[in-house]
Amino acid sequence: MIERGGCEQRTEYRVKGHDALIYKARPVWDDPTRWIEHGIAKIRLHGGRSFWVMRIERQGIGEGVMARFTDIWEFYVAPSVRAQFALEYGPRGSWVTLFRKAPGYIETLLLHDHSDPSRYVTVDRWESQEAYRSFHRQFSQQYEEIDRRCRGLTIREGLIGEFSEDV
Secondary structure, eight states, X not given: OEEETTEEEEEEEEEETTEEEXXXXXXXXXXXXXXXXXXXXXXXXXXXXXXXXXXXXXXXXXXXXOEXXXXXXXXXXXXXXXXXXXXXXXXXXXXXXXXXXXXXXXXXXXXXXXXXXXEEEEEEEESOHHHHHHHHHHTHHHHHHHHHHHGGGOSEEEEEEEEEEEO
């Protein structure tokens, strides 16, 4: 167990079939009784052969090949509610607060289009598509509640796409 800046962390591993996942864990920021995991590396027995392949998650500088999942949404927002929209969808807003409760959540970026002030884009990054799907299964009720509450903040919204990211 490692403590950094008062935050307890630990590195562990999990074996499933021919894969071993090495991950770090830390307490959820608003509930220290729950822990969140972030993959560090995956070790896989290569095609039944007698050698192993390690895929390392990028930590700052360097390369790896673990696939991440990114969900990108586009929103058009009326001038009268832009401040409220930025609060709800920004780094301390309702969406990010909910996402942080789920294992595998990495980050959300809120982008504001300079050429069209009514347009925003969110980029939600997850460790994997399965982590994203698991979040939706586990938190569907809370997701729907926030979605209902935020409907009045947008003129139009839509999913741009779901993307995998090889890092």
